[in-house]
Amino acid sequence: MQKTILITGATSGFGKACAQKFADNGWQLILVGRRKERLKEIKKELSEKVNVYTIPLDVRIRKDVMTKLSSIPGELSQIDVLVNNAGLALGLEPAHDADLDNWDQMIDTNNKGLVYVTRAILPGMVERNSGLIVNIGSISGNWPYPGGNVYGATKAFVLQFSRNLRADLLGKNIRVTNIEPGLAETEFSIVRFDGDVEKARKVYQNTKALTAGDIADIIWWLANIPEHVNINNLEVMPTFQAWGPLAVYREE
Numbered sequence: 001m002q003k004t005i006l007i008t009g010a011t012s013g014f015g016k017a018c019a020q021k022f023a024d025n026g027w028q029l030i031l032v033g034r035r036k037e038r039l040k041e042i043k044k045e046l047s048e049k050v051n052v053y054t055i056p057l058d059v060r061i062r063k064d065v066m067t068k069l070s071s072i073p074g075e076l077s078q079i080d081v082l083v084n085n086a087g088l089a090l091g092l093e094p095a096h097d098a099d100l101d102n103w104d105q106m107i108d109t110n111n112k113g114l115v116y117v118t119r120a121i122l123p124g125m126v127e128r129n130s131g132l133i134v135n136i137g138s139i140s141g142n143w144p145y146p147g148g149n150v151y152g153a154t155k156a157f158v159l160q161f162s163r164n165l166r167a168d169l170l171g172k173n174i175r176v177t178n179i180e181p182g183l184a185e186t187e188f189s190i191v192r193f194d195g196d197v198e199k200a201r202k203v204y205q206n207t208k209a210l211t212a213g214d215i216a217d218i219i220w221w222l223a224n225i226p227e228h229v230n231i232n233n234l235e236v237m238p239t240f241q242a243w244g245p246l247a248v249y250r251e252e
């Protein structure tokens, strides 16, 4: 039987690359994102290969998540893999200068949206006693950096939520993996810097960041390892990224 993957945040970056990877391998796709035009374009391209169902949806709106995800057509409703990827960072200001609306949006998307989608899809997986949930966390959930304040905290939540899902699902044939990417060139920094493409470009300048395809390849691998193997957590950085020393403030 043809397998089905549901990807949130499928209009760009990791999510879009993941849609392409699974379509190339014959999986049916359910693609979620806010930008309808992008969903339309991706559907047009990928439905030449596979069955594609798009859901224009803002994952922050609980009622819409529950309604739209419960009305997926029958032939697609048995979801084998859920990729909770929709998310964003907004701003890089220190906490005392940060915009509270940005904080709200990150928490609402990266955490509340992710748990709504999980809660909508998980009962079907439990009923079928089968499934894989891939949550997209971040190295920022493990390693603090200036300006990472709420964004990093939302990703620490994703890590702990993933582990707690594992605890709840013990005895069931359902796997949960938290992937924690480091520097990866997508639209992430353009969003973080409110559309400032030049500032975003500098983040990836003169280095070799991860690509969206690298993360899609990892998700494909996770979907294909034996069902009795659960990768709990997978932190992945570009070779050209590592930790610096701890910072020490010194008076002049």
Ligand code: NDP
Binding pocket: 008, 009, 010, 011, 012, 013, 014, 015, 032, 033, 034, 035, 038, 057, 058, 059, 060, 085, 086, 087, 088, 089, 109, 113, 136, 137, 138, 139, 180, 181, 182, 183, 184, 185, 186, 187, 188, 189, 191, 212
């Ligand atoms: P992109 O900006 O390229 O993609 C983000 C995706 O999330 C878009 O498809 C966007 O779609 C979707 N999205 C954002 N808000 C919502 C919402 N409210 N409802 C539905 N969809 C939403 O960035 P990435 O591909 O890099 O990011 C994907 C995930 O990876 C995020 O969770 C990010 O935090 C995480 N990550 C990114 C890293 C990086 O360096 N790039 C590193 C570590 C983690 P639309 O706007 O159409 O709704």
Ligand code: 8X3
Binding pocket: 137, 138, 139, 140, 148, 181, 182, 183, 184
């Ligand atoms: C994205 C990686 O280091 O910019 O989650 O926070 S980082």
